[in-house]
Amino acid sequence: MRIVSFFLFLLISAGLAGPPPAGAVDTAEERRSRVDSLLEHNASYDLGFLWLDQVAVADFGLQKSTRPGLYIASLSARTVGVAATITSNRRQQYVSLMEMMPDGSFRSVRHTSQKESGGVIRAKVYSFDYENRVVKFQYFKNNELVDEYDIGIEAEGVPSDVLTTYFNLVAGTFGPMQVGARYEVPAFSKKGIGQIVIDFLPSAKRPKKHFFGDDLLICRVLVDQEVFDTKDGVIYIGYDGSFYPDRGIVTDIIGMGDVRGVLK
Numbered sequence: 001m002r003i004v005s006f007f008l009f010l011l012i013s014a015g016l017a018g019p020p021p022a023g024a025v026d027t028a029e030e031r032r033s034r035v036d037s038l039l040e041h042n043a044s045y046d047l048g049f050l051w052l053d054q055v056a057v058a059d060f061g062l063q064k065s066t067r068p069g070l071y072i073a074s075l076s077a078r079t080v081g082v083a084a085t086i087t088s089n090r091r092q093q094y095v096s097l098m099e100m101m102p103d104g105s106f107r108s109v110r111h112t113s114q115k116e117s118g119g120v121i122r123a124k125v126y127s128f129d130y131e132n133r134v135v136k137f138q139y140f141k142n143n144e145l146v147d148e149y150d151i152g153i154e155a156e157g158v159p160s161d162v163l164t165t166y167f168n169l170v171a172g173t174f175g176p177m178q179v180g181a182r183y184e185v186p187a188f189s190k191k192g193i194g195q196i197v198i199d200f201l202p203s204a205k206r207p208k209k210h211f212f213g214d215d216l217l218i219c220r221v222l223v224d225q226e227v228f229d230t231k232d233g234v235i236y237i238g239y240d241g242s243f244y245p246d247r248g249i250v251t252d253i254i255g256m257g258d259v260r261g262v263l264k
Helices: 002-014 028-036 081-086 162-171
Strands: 045-049 052-064 070-079 091-100 106-117 120-129 134-141 144-152 182-189 192-201 217-222 234-239 245-253 257-263
Touching: 028 162, 052 081, 070 081, 070 162, 091 162, 106 162, 162 182, 162 192
Parallel strands: none
Antiparallel strands: 045 052, 045 257, 052 070, 070 091, 091 106, 106 120, 120 134, 134 144, 182 192, 192 217, 217 234, 234 245, 245 257
16 A cells, blocks of 8 residues: 555654754764664654545664664554555565764665565565675565566765665755755665655745645655655655654655645
8 A cells, every 4th residue: 555655755754853953963973973862763653645544553763783883774664444454454664774884874785675465575675785886676575586686886876775865864964954955865766776855945835735834844855756656756744843753745646646644
């Protein structure tokens, strides 16, 4: 069910804690401190569409690996109530193994996304080989390898998965989170290397004014349309006065329209 995918991205994009203040977090020590403050931190959101206010729940966490310098980010969601029945108890999980670099930023080591519905488990695994400049893609169905191939990293930049992008965003790796800020982050999909584009919007460009109050800082995120089966790949996030993610909307999910998420 596509609404679970959106719920996951809402948490990833919005974050579990407020972003850095207007003055960017720009030192390795400050970035590491910011990440450490998020360890064992959790948040919860309700997701709805049309007249339904709660169709899924999710858990999000960060922990240190047993290997020094490595962190594990995990994000899982499941449908509840009537939605669980309709979707055959849909469950979805994202897990990223991330390496902390000397400057306090993260880079992806391995990213796994897994979907389960009606007893069928599908998983995509991306393994990053920076020495050979490739990302190895593998697709599994019920734990059997179905497909695999390498995606070349042609540009000089380091491509990121969505969880790694989130932690770099809140740690201040890209810069401050404030009106007018724009960040273009190299990302990947099974098609190859693309971008996640993040814009913090002025009041004149505020969307869905009945849902996003004037007191919220609005972030517009553009992702690959294929990720969530949307027409344009646009997601909006609203932060409150404490820079905490309060609510979000993914627009034009194919066959469903807009889907909204609200902090519990």
